[in-house]
Amino acid sequence: xxxxxxxxxxPGGIHPPQNKAQSTARGLEQPxxxxxxxxxxxxxxxxxxxxxxxxxxxxxxxxxxxxxxGLFSCPVHAPTSGTVSALGPAPYPHASGLAEPxxxxxxxxxxxxxxxxxxxxxxxxxxxxxxxxxRDAGISGLGGAGFPTAPKLAARPDHRIDTLIIxxxxxxxxxxxxxxxxxxxxxxxxxxxxxxxxxxxxxxVLIGIEDNKPEAIAAMRAAAEQHPMQVVVxxxxxxxxGEKQLIQILTGKEVPSGGLPADIxxxxxxxxxxxxxxxxxxxxxxxISRITTLTGAALARPTNVKALIGTPIxxxxxxxxxxxxxxxxxxxxxxxxxxxLPDSAAPIIKTSNCLLAATHDELPPPPPALPCIRxxxxxxxxxxxxxxxxxxxFALGKDHDQLQRHNLFDCIECGACAYVCxxxxxxxxxxxxxxxxxxxxxxxxxxxxQSRLRxxxxxxxxxxxxxxxxxxxxxxxxxAARAKAAREAQASRQQTETSPAAAPDLARIQSRKASTLSxxxxxxxxxxxxxxxALQRAQKQLAANPDNTDLQAQIPKxxxxxxxxxxxxxxxxxxxxx
Amino acid sequence: xxxxxxxxxxxxxLALIFGAVLGYAAVRFRVEGDPIVEQINALLPxxxxxxxxxxxxxxxxxxxxxxxxxxxxxxxxxTTIQALAxxxxxxxxxxxxxxxxxxxxxxxxxxxxxxxxxxxxxxACPVDAILGAARQMHTxxxxxxxxxxLCLEPCPVDCIDMLPLPVTxxxxxxxxxRPVTGSARGGAA
Amino acid sequence: MTEFIxxxxxxxLVNNFVLVQFLGLCPFMxxxxxxxxxxxxxMATTFVLTLASILSYLTYQYILLPFDLEFLRTISFILVIAxxxxxxxxxxxxxxxxxxxxxxxxxxLITTNCAVLGVAxxxxxxxxxxxxxxxxxxxxxxxxFSMVLILFAGLxxxxxxxxxPTPFRGAAIGMITAGLMSLAFMGFTGLIRI
Numbered sequence: 001x002x003x004x005x006x007x008x009x010x011p012g013g014i015h016p017p018q019n020k021a022q023s024t025a026r027g028l029e030q031p032x033x034x035x036x037x038x039x040x041x042x043x044x045x046x047x048x049x050x051x052x053x054x055x056x057x058x059x060x061x062x063x064x065x066x067x068x069x070g071l072f073s074c075p076v077h078a079p080t081s082g083t084v085s086a087l088g089p090a091p092y093p094h095a096s097g098l099a100e101p102x103x104x105x106x107x108x109x110x111x112x113x114x115x116x117x118x119x120x121x122x123x124x125x126x127x128x129x130x131x132x133x134x135r136d137a138g139i140s141g142l143g144g145a146g147f148p149t150a151p152k153l154a155a156r157p158d159h160r161i162d163t164l165i166i167x168x169x170x171x172x173x174x175x176x177x178x179x180x181x182x183x184x185x186x187x188x189x190x191x192x193x194x195x196x197x198x199x200x201x202x203x204x205v206l207i208g209i210e211d212n213k214p215e216a217i218a219a220m221r222a223a224a225e226q227h228p229m230q231v232v233v234x235x236x237x238x239x240x241x242g243e244k245q246l247i248q249i250l251t252g253k254e255v256p257s258g259g260l261p262a263d264i265x266x267x268x269x270x271x272x273x274x275x276x277x278x279x280x281x282x283x284x285x286x287x288i289s290r291i292t293t294l295t296g297a298a299l300a301r302p303t304n305v306k307a308l309i310g311t312p313i314x315x316x317x318x319x320x321x322x323x324x325x326x327x328x329x330x331x332x333x334x335x336x337x338x339x340x341l342p343d344s345a346a347p348i349i350k351t352s353n354c355l356l357a358a359t360h361d362e363l364p365p366p367p368p369a370l371p372c373i374r375x376x377x378x379x380x381x382x383x384x385x386x387x388x389x390x391x392x393x394f395a396l397g398k399d400h401d402q403l404q405r406h407n408l409f410d411c412i413e414c415g416a417c418a419y420v421c422x423x424x425x426x427x428x429x430x431x432x433x434x435x436x437x438x439x440x441x442x443x444x445x446x447x448x449x450q451s452r453l454r455x456x457x458x459x460x461x462x463x464x465x466x467x468x469x470x471x472x473x474x475x476x477x478x479x480a481a482r483a484k485a486a487r488e489a490q491a492s493r494q495q496t497e498t499s500p501a502a503a504p505d506l507a508r509i510q511s512r513k514a515s516t517l518s519x520x521x522x523x524x525x526x527x528x529x530x531x532x533x534a535l536q537r538a539q540k541q542l543a544a545n546p547d548n549t550d551l552q553a554q555i556p557k558x559x560x561x562x563x564x565x566x567x568x569x570x571x572x573x574x575x576x577x578x
Numbered sequence: 579x580x581x582x583x584x585x586x587x588x589x590x591x592l593a594l595i596f597g598a599v600l601g602y603a604a605v606r607f608r609v610e611g612d613p614i615v616e617q618i619n620a621l622l623p624x625x626x627x628x629x630x631x632x633x634x635x636x637x638x639x640x641x642x643x644x645x646x647x648x649x650x651x652x653x654x655x656x657t658t659i660q661a662l663a664x665x666x667x668x669x670x671x672x673x674x675x676x677x678x679x680x681x682x683x684x685x686x687x688x689x690x691x692x693x694x695x696x697x698x699x700x701x702a703c704p705v706d707a708i709l710g711a712a713r714q715m716h717t718x719x720x721x722x723x724x725x726x727x728l729c730l731e732p733c734p735v736d737c738i739d740m741l742p743l744p745v746t747x748x749x750x751x752x753x754x755x756r757p758v759t760g761s762a763r764g765g766a767a
Numbered sequence: 768m769t770e771f772i773x774x775x776x777x778x779x780l781v782n783n784f785v786l787v788q789f790l791g792l793c794p795f796m797x798x799x800x801x802x803x804x805x806x807x808x809x810m811a812t813t814f815v816l817t818l819a820s821i822l823s824y825l826t827y828q829y830i831l832l833p834f835d836l837e838f839l840r841t842i843s844f845i846l847v848i849a850x851x852x853x854x855x856x857x858x859x860x861x862x863x864x865x866x867x868x869x870x871x872x873x874x875x876l877i878t879t880n881c882a883v884l885g886v887a888x889x890x891x892x893x894x895x896x897x898x899x900x901x902x903x904x905x906x907x908x909x910x911x912f913s914m915v916l917i918l919f920a921g922l923x924x925x926x927x928x929x930x931x932p933t934p935f936r937g938a939a940i941g942m943i944t945a946g947l948m949s950l951a952f953m954g955f956t957g958l959i960r961i
Contacts, residue, residue, distance in 0.1 A: 042747070096750040369755070371930055395754070397928030429755045436751035441657065444623070451624040451724050452635070454705040584834050592826070592843060596850040607857040613864050667804065667869045 005206070005232055008252040010245045012383045013237040014416045016173050016336070018212060023176045023295040026303040028184050031319040033107055037310035038090045038347040039065065039076050040102040044146035046072030051103055057084045060114040062286050065103055068135065074148045074350075075138045079288040079308035082107040093313070093332050093349060097342035105310070118284035127199040130281060137280030138287045138350075142272030143167055143243075144333065146351035149273055153199055162265040164202040165250055166193055166274060168209040168216065169234065169241030172334035175354040177293045178271055180304040182209070182216035186223035189271050192278030193229060200267060205229035206250045207271075212236045238336065239414040243268045245383050257410050272353075292348060294320040296357035298327040307348050314344045317357060328360040335363060336415040370423035378417035378427060384410050388417035388427050395434040400441065403434050411435075467533060474529050524569040531562035615643045621661045625653045626704035627726030634704070642666075649674045652681070653725065684725040684740045686718045692737035699729035699738060771903045773959055778907030781959055784882045785915045786945075786952040791882030795916055796941065798873050800927075805920030807866040808873060809913030811855055815877050816886060816912070819844075819851045820905025823887035824898065837891075844887040845878075852878045882912060915952075919945065 041048040049066035059065055059078040066076035085106045089099035122130060135150035166189075170178040182189065197205060207224065209217050211233050221231045234240055234249050244255045247266055255261050261268055272290060279285045288309055295302040300321030307316055313330075314322075331338040334354055356363075378388035386407055394402040411431050418427040535558040542555060619639035630650035632638040642648055648662040649671040656673065663670035673679075688699070688708075695713040700706075707723045710716030718738075730738050743749075784790045798808040823844045831837055856874050860867045867874070877883060886908045890901045922944055931940050 092747065094747055094750075095752075096745075096747065098745065098747055098750060100747055393925075393928050399928065426755045429752060432752040433754040440751065444657075445620075447724075448622070448624040449620075451626070451705045451722070452619075454707075454722060455624065455626050455634070458704065458706050581835065585836050585839055588830060588834060588836060589839065589843065589846070592830070592846060596846065600850060600853055603854050603857050607861040609860050609864070614868055617865070665865075665868075667800075667871060 005230060007232060007234055007249055010240060010248050010383050011385050012381045012416060013239065014381055014419050016238055016419065019174045020176050020179070020212065023293050023302040023304060024179065026301065028180050028291065029303050029305050031305050031307060031311070031316055033080060033109060033111060034308065034311045034315045035107060036312065037079055037105045037107060037308065038102050038312060039105065039310045040090065040092055040100045040347070040349060041066055041076060042100060043349040044074060044140035044148055044351060046148055048101065049073055049076050051087055053084045053103065055084050055086055059084060059105065060112055062114045062116070062288060071151050072148055074140050075136060076103065077138055077286040077288050078105055079310050080105070080107045081110050081112040091343045091346040093341055093346040093352065095339040116284035119281050122195055122281050123198060130195065130199050133281055134277060137276070139273065139276045139280060140350050141270060142276065142290060142350065142353065143270035144337070144351055144353060159262050160265055161200045161262065161267050162203045163251060164196060164200055164205045165246060165266060165268040166205065166207040166271055167241060167243070167246055167268055168207055168220065168271045169246055171210060171238045171241035172336050174295050174356055175293050175334045177291045177304055177353050179213045179216050181272055181275060181291045182213070183219050185275055186219040188278045189275050190223045190227055190229070191282060192274035194227065195277050195281050196269065196274060207231045208234050208246050208250050210234055210236045210240065239383055239412070239416065242383065242412050242414060244412065257407055287350065290350065292352055293354040295354065297359040297362045298323050298357040309350055310347045312345055312347050313341065313355060316348065316355065317344065322357055326359045327357050329358045329363050331356040331358060331363070336419070337413065366426065367424045369425045372423055372425060375422060377420045377422065381416040381420045383414060383416060384412060386411055392425065392427055392430050395430040400438050403438065408434055471529055471533060475525070478525065521569065521572045524565065524572050528562070528565040528569045531558070531565040534558055535562045615639050617665060618642050618662065621658060621665065622651060623654045623658060623724070625724035625726040627653060627728060629653070647671060647674065652679060683743045685720050685723040685743060686725070686727065686729055687739045687741050688716055688718055689737045689739065690715055690717065692735050694735055696734060698732035698734065702729050702732045704728060770900065774900060774903045775907040777959055778904060779911040779914065780952070781955045783911045783915060783952050784885065784908050785912055786949040790885045791880050791912060793876065794873050794880060795919065798870065799916060799920040799923050802917070802920045802924055804869045805916050808870055809916045811859060811870065811874060812877055813909035813913055815851050815855050816883055816909035817902065817906045819848045819883055820886050820890055821902050822847045822851065824890055824901040827891050840888070840891060844884060848883050848887065849878050882908070915948070919948065
């Protein structure tokens, strides 16, 4: 028995009934191949992938069907062989019930792989090359939040990562997918961790597992025996599986408010992500399946399944023996942080770790909320040491400044406060609404700022164009006036002259008509016009701001400059005239 | 008698001294312009639509600084009125209906089949959100369009529609839960 | 030294100008909506009170008394206070236009604040007055006013979002709270006698 390294405790936390035994009795099962798979283009935090296929294309299992767009995006792979039947909005597992663009594949039943290209010796590869592999395999975090893994590993190139933490805690009730993964895939997980170690070169690696999973602990300990990583057993408490909470338990350090674990030299990955990394690098297989818990009293055979991504949820539920008349609420995720699925036609995506088919007695409708009695139990339960009671008052009063001053955005929405509230106030909903409003207002402000800048640039552009036109108009008017004067002078001279002199006059007239301004004269004329424009502009500004003493001093200077320029031009043209 | 004289003289001297001090302070602590206008302008939605009756958001900000009512901006809606009320410490008023209703965010859309390429809408757009040139296709840059609908009127073939912004997973929001049983809440006292 | 501590305790707690002597209630109720405004107002009033009480004392001691003009004290104190407030207003307008805008009409209303005139007049009533004790008296009065104003603003901010029964909302609950605070401060009565 290895000596357990020191662990710390997190503030707050709760101990809800675990309800995990129901889904661990049947081991890890393989559901039948679904007839139709829905692959949404966005399955994580970030940007949608761009489809590479169109309806009618044949695809093989593991083939890339959508490519990453930008840094925070993951490619999507075909989970089985078949034909692309459609490309467009499809049901999506989200609380809103809105549809999302997806690629729909009809499976052909053969489940044929493309040629896998495992890395022979990943230790010989540069970390960047391995990151490309991980990104190309479409790996995003499997812990629940779903951050694309490749950018997360490359997050802070200037920061040293001292400790790599592997999250096997799985603190939420009902969910057992990580537990089963560790029991049945421990050596592969360890191999995946070693790939991560090669990329990050941490000083130590800690694998945190809650003490309610003795078989998983034993399996992981056995697999990690000769490897430079430590399995650390932590007491069962919700929410010790949260990233910041697990970091605090294993290292005693707190992630700074608004910061990332990489800021203090730590990185946390789920064991499922480590397994996916193993599959991608050592087996050359992209991420096309995950282990999902199917549980809840409405199921006859609750279990854990290795499900293909894109499997419609109703297929999995019928595999687990759903009794539809008993189903009251279908939750994706756990009872604390999951959301109710409005549509069971939606598919499993990369972050779907559990499906909870609850009966009415299992997840009864919440009692109506009563007024807050200011008991303070919520503040005692909060693992982030926030003040949920105060946040709730401010959210009601829409006091956004105070919400931010009380660190609303550090709330991890774990639901411990709502769990203990004696008045059954839905606290997390207040916080979510508050966060959404603050984000929307900030977005509105930045858009308004952008619009304001565009408007001001447009005004400047219009003013420039107006000045330019004015300049040209002046130039044309002067030219016309001069031509007119020349014609009149010529006409009057013609009247006083006798015919014999007509011929030389004609020549002179023609020469005068043909005479245009020389380049220097043109320059002087433009200079005079510019000086006049500057003077007029200053005068206009002065009219708008009569008190501006700078302008008042400028104007006499501009007047003088204009007079000089005009004089110079007249002198130059006067020299021409006979 | 002399006491009255002394009293008057004393007060006079005091007043003169204090007047001098104030005069000096008036020059020393002079305030140029009015930075409050910038702060008000920062709260307005910058659609430059003119629905408030002023030719743009900056002129309306200046008018507010001089006492104009704060409830004339439909694109800003209730949030802007509340923010202005907080900044200026006045009572928030309901939106003045004669200048327009508060609508959900909209963007303009040009039906390209009918566009004749006259550039009249491009000249009308206050934030240059329409791309195009004479006798070339015109199109609205959705990310920059503020929904002010100033482009609708100049179009000679009436080919511009105002469409509401679609709700997607990325901009869907949770609503505030319903109020506590028994009392009608929402900014008590 | 003891004398000054006693003066401070008396003016801040025992004979608090707002809650015990009921002077200066106008800005107390009017500016206590938001904490930031209240802090700004209390700083402005502290500045005005201290300066005004010092200048009033000097005016009284060295101009009015030598010429037997004590009867002019009310009008000359008002003159002094008006000048100080005007000066303060200009300084605030220059340094913090936002605070100037938030205080609004209440800044020049410090001129008519009975607490300021009250402090100035009460100083003249006290026996054995020295310059330093007058200054301490004025400063202590200002501190008491500020403390109460800030406390009340904090309470009113919380009341604004609390679940108050409909008949009590608005000014009513504000007055009740002020009355309860006043009751609490009456508990200091008899602590010291100044």
